[in-house]
Amino acid sequence: MARIADRMNDIKPFHVMALLGRARELEAQGRSIIHMEIGEPDFVTAQPIVDAGIAALQAGQTHYTPTVGLPDLREAISDYYQSHYGVDVPARRIIITPGASGALQLAFNVLINPGEAVVMADPGYPCNRHFVRLNEGQSIAANVDASSNYQLNETILKKYWTDNSVAAMLASPSNPTGTLVGEAELKAMYDFVKKQNGTLVVDEIYHGLVYDTQAKTALAISDDIFVINSFSKYFGMTGWRLGWLVVPDEYVDAVDRLAQNIFLAAPTVAQHAALTAFEPVTIELLNQRRDEFAERRNYLLPALKEIGFDIPIVPDGAFYLYANCEKFSSDSYQFVTELLEQAGVAITPGVDFGSYNASKYVRFAYTTGMDNLKEGIARIKKFLES
Numbered sequence: 001m002a003r004i005a006d007r008m009n010d011i012k013p014f015h016v017m018a019l020l021g022r023a024r025e026l027e028a029q030g031r032s033i034i035h036m037e038i039g040e041p042d043f044v045t046a047q048p049i050v051d052a053g054i055a056a057l058q059a060g061q062t063h064y065t066p067t068v069g070l071p072d073l074r075e076a077i078s079d080y081y082q083s084h085y086g087v088d089v090p091a092r093r094i095i096i097t098p099g100a101s102g103a104l105q106l107a108f109n110v111l112i113n114p115g116e117a118v119v120m121a122d123p124g125y126p127c128n129r130h131f132v133r134l135n136e137g138q139s140i141a142a143n144v145d146a147s148s149n150y151q152l153n154e155t156i157l158k159k160y161w162t163d164n165s166v167a168a169m170l171a172s173p174s175n176p177t178g179t180l181v182g183e184a185e186l187k188a189m190y191d192f193v194k195k196q197n198g199t200l201v202v203d204e205i206y207h208g209l210v211y212d213t214q215a216k217t218a219l220a221i222s223d224d225i226f227v228i229n230s231f232s233k234y235f236g237m238t239g240w241r242l243g244w245l246v247v248p249d250e251y252v253d254a255v256d257r258l259a260q261n262i263f264l265a266a267p268t269v270a271q272h273a274a275l276t277a278f279e280p281v282t283i284e285l286l287n288q289r290r291d292e293f294a295e296r297r298n299y300l301l302p303a304l305k306e307i308g309f310d311i312p313i314v315p316d317g318a319f320y321l322y323a324n325c326e327k328f329s330s331d332s333y334q335f336v337t338e339l340l341e342q343a344g345v346a347i348t349p350g351v352d353f354g355s356y357n358a359s360k361y362v363r364f365a366y367t368t369g370m371d372n373l374k375e376g377i378a379r380i381k382k383f384l385e386s
């Protein structure tokens, strides 16, 4: 028998991957499937970024970059913090990583000793608790619901914080709920965590995909916060594997040493391509796509409510709607399976994001065009009526 480390028992798969596999199987049999389960933009990478990637390859940019990333890219991100948020974030504190995933891994590795705990929202992005587990740490799932915008706040954080807690993890906007953490709440949580000698980690990967308001970076509150971001979502570069981590000055050396050992450097071609991501012509294209996501949300949210899903708050961003399906089923996993098999619509069960109320919720991703969303709604309606 293969000898696999014990910690692997706690590393759970995404159920949605099994559903996606089944959806592909049905498609191979000739069935039409509407995909509302996929957590990445349906748009291909914007042309100026693709062109820059091709040009970089043709110019022979195929070697390692410095571990912390291309100096020009770190400067470009620093400039973006200034122009977009009005916040001064020096390039030396910005570390380029293979996706937000690489940034999360670095952050948890430098912050957690075995046995130490991180408080995070349930529902939330499931990989976070696995990163903590891989460091022999403990993740504390704080139950959140619509009453706190599906986010942690100071009161909830205080309730779950333990003597062995060393960090609080937030994502704003969140996956799977699309909700933001309010500015005042963020500041209050930062103050609380600091008082406990802990660290606040904020995942801003869905910044840029925020619709009726302008998201503020946590770095406006203090330099003393770990911030994660990525080229995957707003910048539409999931497959290029590129993100970044902003750390307080005193962590730069440790993160650099760690990254040297874990991945040496982020992909070179992706870094050269990303240099064009901040140019006005690219930003204009990306903002058009953002506006299209907003239109999709504005269609899908009322359409789902009208057929009976309970979505008590309008999510500010990302491309997800987290919907209560209790009216139709007390087992959201079974509901999702039946919806796929009988109606040809793929969505994600709540269990992929934690355990609190997971059997009552499903996640819809509006990462497909308006025609597909309309067809999806028609199919779901017919399924529910039958």
Ligand SMILES: Cc1ncc(COP(=O)(O)O)c(C=O)c1O
Pocket: 039, 098, 099, 100, 101, 102, 125, 171, 174, 175, 203, 205, 229, 230, 231, 232, 238, 242, 243
């Ligand atoms: C909240 C959140 N953080 C991080 C990631 C990882 O993104 P990537 O590694 O593609 O940048 C995702 C991906 O879906 C996510 O939803």
